[in-house]
Amino acid sequence: MIELEVAKRRQLTETITEFTLTPADAAALPGFTPGAHITVQTPSGAMRRYSLVNDGSAPDSYVIALKREPASRGGSASMHDVALEGTRLQVEPPQNDFALQDTPEPLLIAGGIGVTPILSMARHLTAQQKPFRVIYCSRSAEEAAYLDELTAMGPHVTVHHDHGDFDEMYDFWDHFETPQAHHVYCCGPAPLMEEIKAMCGHWPEGRVVFEDFKPVEAVKPDDTPFAVTLRSSGQTVDVPADRTILEALRDAGIATASSCESGTCGTCKCTLVAGEADHRDMVLMDEEKTSRIMICVSRAKSAELVLDL
Structure with a gap:
């Protein structure tokens, strides 16, 4: 660190x-x-x-x-x-899991706060005097960070505001109907990412690249509370419906290792001693799921989990 x-x-x-x-x-x-x-x-x-x-x-x-x-x-x-x-x-x-490749005239797509990695790419390509295109979507100009800097880069930057109206969302189909030689880099909210993924299924693998810091829904509307007992001390910590195991342990003053806190890195892996887990991570192999749990995103199907902590 x-x-x-x-x-x-x-x-x-x-x-x-x-x-x-x-x-x-x-x-x-x-x-x-x-x-x-x-x-x-x-x-x-x-x-x-x-x-x-x-x-x-x-x-x-x-x-x-x-x-x-x-x-x-x-x-x-x-x-x-x-x-x-x-x-x-x-x-x-x-x-860097979203690295810009040295390919001709990439298309950069940003939605909302997803503009941050797209801006870094646009700045780099501008400094290198390499051609590129940007499509920047947001609800309004007032909510669009770095809008003035991007628009000043020239006519190859397209800005679109949908004002929160589904019928006014940008139509990307013309960009994806026919697979192109260039790479596409996309970062933004879930609806934008899902729309682009649905349109690019016929493109060559790896040609369309996504940056998504929230691949796992750690807390869902229908989640319920449960308890976690720590085997080393016998202490029991209540996990509310709107908090993760990791957050509940942190709230109770119990330090645990973590990094991504999105179910993708494996740092917070713990031994599951007892109870039935609701696995939501993207790391564990099937054979690990009876004895391991990622406490940053996963929850309990049973009333209590016992962890080797």
């Missing part, structure tokens, strides 16, 4: 804030490529991944922008409310 300090905050829209993070000890920062992200331990303790928007060739800071989510379970809300200038945060070094 790297200790960084919030050097600057900038309000981009009513709900989106940009954070400039600099090393707390003036040490050199690892570089990164367009599309990369960092994992931040937010003031609430939750680990959250945020795309980097600045140049990563020799960075003296990491710049991220994040939206305050209405249903935040602690991550984005604590960043907006508590991570003021001067606040120190623990951050994992950059990783």
